[in-house]
């Protein structure tokens with residue numbers, strides 16, 4: 500990693516910067532205390548260097564505290580002090596070419612421009628930046644959602660390609676920085692035990708679930724036009740499905756790994772090639788979570804009930820290749836769900852023949868890769884104590900251990916190291932949209948009802964029957 504770097508955050512006044520980006524940088528500074536980082540906050544509000552430095556200090560210190568033990572705490576603190584002193588604020592209109600050009604030109608080094616902006620403003624800012632305005636080596640980092648459908652993602656990719664080389668574009672998805680998602684690579688590709696069962700001969704189904712207790716949290720402005728399918732499945736969970744199903748890359752470098760990811764996504768289809776049959780959606784009504792009342796989604800501030808925004812979505816895909824043909828992969832994510840679950844589960848086929856005489860342990864065995872906290876559970880049927888013919892279901896459990904950086908820290912570390920390994924490939928961004936576009940169209944056409952569930956419940960009545968077991972007319 501180059502030791503002198505300038506990171507310009509466009510939209511630095513927003514929540515993401517304070518909550519995730521700057522705290523994530525604390526770990527990067529702790530890991531690379533020699534890094535001289537100039538953090539430029541850019542936004543439309545009339546702030547100043549002093550106010551921005553205060554925000555940066557608080558966010559970096561919080562980020563460092565959250566990391567717990569770091570190898571050299573004194574060096575990390577010095578690096579943070581240096582970053583705070585160097586931080587600067589620029590008031591800019593991110594869609595104005597002249598202002599953007601001046602902002603980029605004021606950087607001492609080819610900068611990293613991080614677009615922490617709403618998607619439509621990001622597109623206007625990228626358009627405003629003309630190719631000649633960017634010094635060689637400028638890196639562009641873009642937050643999700645990347646476009647609003649496959650077509651707009653293609654257009655945005657083309658715009659970016661006119662401005663910088665593809666390996667200078669970082670399409671950010673913080674799920675690719677999550678320890679468990681990275682641990683999946685080691686689990687699958689470094690262990691014969693797992694790699695040899697990781698196919699349709701042994702796996703009956705895969706469920707990837709990210710249900711949160713969090714409700715809207717004041718994010719109506721963004722969420723009400725996104726919904727659970729776009730917010731979580733289009734980006735994060737389809738990529739996790741790609742990591743679960745990809746072929747082994749030859750090497751863990753950006754080309755090979757991202758090539759394997761893209762290949763897996765290219766093979767994905769909605770279950771039965773029928774987006775209406777492959778999906779369902781619901782929205783929470785008033786309920787209770789952790790003893791607190793939660794208003795109905797439709798009554799939240801800033802929500803337009805006419806939007807029919809879903810807060811819980813399921814989408815089943817298949818991967819049409821020799822490894823996975825016929826295995827349903829269920830992606831699900833919801834807000835305000837009681838008993839949250841954040842994991843990927845592989846359900847295994849039973850053994851071809853269980854010798855007559857064994858009793859017990861009839862449920863299909865599973866391998867559970869928990870995304871938060873980082874954990875692995877494997878079901879085994881063992882004779883156990885007592886009657887040797889009675890099988891007991893036991894679970895092998897182990898911690899993956901959390902990484903030394905937060906998910907955002909991991910992604911930012913890659914951007915600062917100019918390594919696109921954890922950046923979403925251009926084609927992947929388009930493919931994820933191409934998978935969900937037909938589902939959104941089917942929903943708009945009214946082909947799938949908008950069900951309801953009380954906040955704090957596990958979902959609508961009737962959803963306990965898996966989507967794959969329902970035959971919808």
Ligand SMILES: O=P(O)(O)OC[C@H]1O[C@@H](O)[C@H](O)[C@@H](O)[C@@H]1O
Nearest residue numbers: 643673711713730731735871906
């Ligand atoms: O659990 P994490 O890492 O915060 O990720 C989940 C979040 O990911 C974000 O990208 C979504 O916009 C949020 O709605 C969601 O809550």
